[in-house]
Amino acid sequence: EAQVTQNPRYLITVTGKKLTVTCSQNMNHEYMSWYRQDPGLGLRQIYYSMNVEVTDKGDVPEGYKVSRKEKRNFPLILESPSPNQTSLYFCASSSWAGQRSNEQFFGPGTRLTVL
Amino acid sequence: GQNIDQPTEMTATEGAIVQINCTYQTSGFNGLFWYQQHAGEAPTFLSYNVLDGLEEKGRFSSFLSRSKGYSYLLLKELQMKDSASYLCAVKGAGNNRKLIWGLGTSLAVNP
Secondary structure (H helix, E strand, O other), X not given: OOOEEEEOOEXXXXXXXXXXXXXXXXXXXXXXXXXXXXXXXXXXXXXXXXXXXXXXXXXXOOOOEEOOOOOOEOXXXXXXXXXXXXXXXXXXXXXXXXXXXXXOEEOOOEEEEEO | OOEXXXXXXXXXXXXXXXXXXXXXXXXXXXXXXXEEEOOOOOOEEEEEEOOOEEEEEOOEEEEEEOOOOEEEEEEOOOOHHHOEEEEEEEEOOOOOOOEEEOOOEEEEEEO
């Protein structure tokens, strides 16, 4: 089954404790992206990657890091989480080809709470 | 600046038709998307318009007017399961696949 997976789905942590949210897709997509979604603010892009070893900042990159060592994986790293990073996080991927070339497939989401 | 406007909330009755509007102002245009998002779940793709006109897909249709910076999503024969948030997103200029997202319209379908 074609899908984007994220882990963990739920995480409660404390300020300053480094964490990684994994994202993996099995559709051989070149493009991957991380979003956070907050009430009243909608989906905001954190980082994106156009292909392996190519990453760039989105609209709200502060406090986050990413890497793209393999095509299928795009982990999101919070080196020192803070309470303002409490949010619902989505990973998404899309292919270059096809009529709906920008259709993004979303992972199930990771609900993060930083105390 | 770049901006997408959608109504915040709408209410409709089961079996009825509802139209959700989206207006946009973006630097460049390379397509408009509609996604459906149930509470606490991931957005799922509904439709894509890049040329003017109406695209129909079952109970859902999407319309685009590029000259007016306007789109709507039309939902027919509403069902309770259509209660969700509907997100409008525009791909602007550039090759980075970046989507500019509206805040979404929360649709409540009542019996």
